[in-house]
Amino acid sequence: MDKNNGSKADTGYWLANLRLLGVLLSIWFIVSFGFGILLVDELNQFSFFGFKLGFWWAQQGSIYMFVALIFAYIHLVQKLDRKFGVSDEDEDEDPSAQGDA
Secondary structure (H helix, E strand, O other), X not given: OHHHHHHHHHHHHHHHXXXXXXXXXXXXXXXXXXXXXXXXXXXXXXEEOOEEHHHHHHHHHHHHHHHXXXXXXXXXXXXXXXXXXXXXXXXXXXXXXXXXX
């Protein structure tokens, strides 16, 4: 029975993780493909640091957004880990204290 409960918790964790990945990848797709390709003409009506915004977004903005999504994923998956009790931060042991004993 314990094994079955662990399996349900594991399934819940991975479903939540896959949902989170799906949302973040959707945001990345919209930002990179949508803003950088589909909406480039509309964005080019605006200037950003002396460049057309559509051009800048396709070249730089989508990369910045990708890096921001990586940090968002790190933060959100740490919250998810704590919620499901699998966080590495919860360990009270100090790895350096396991020395030469």
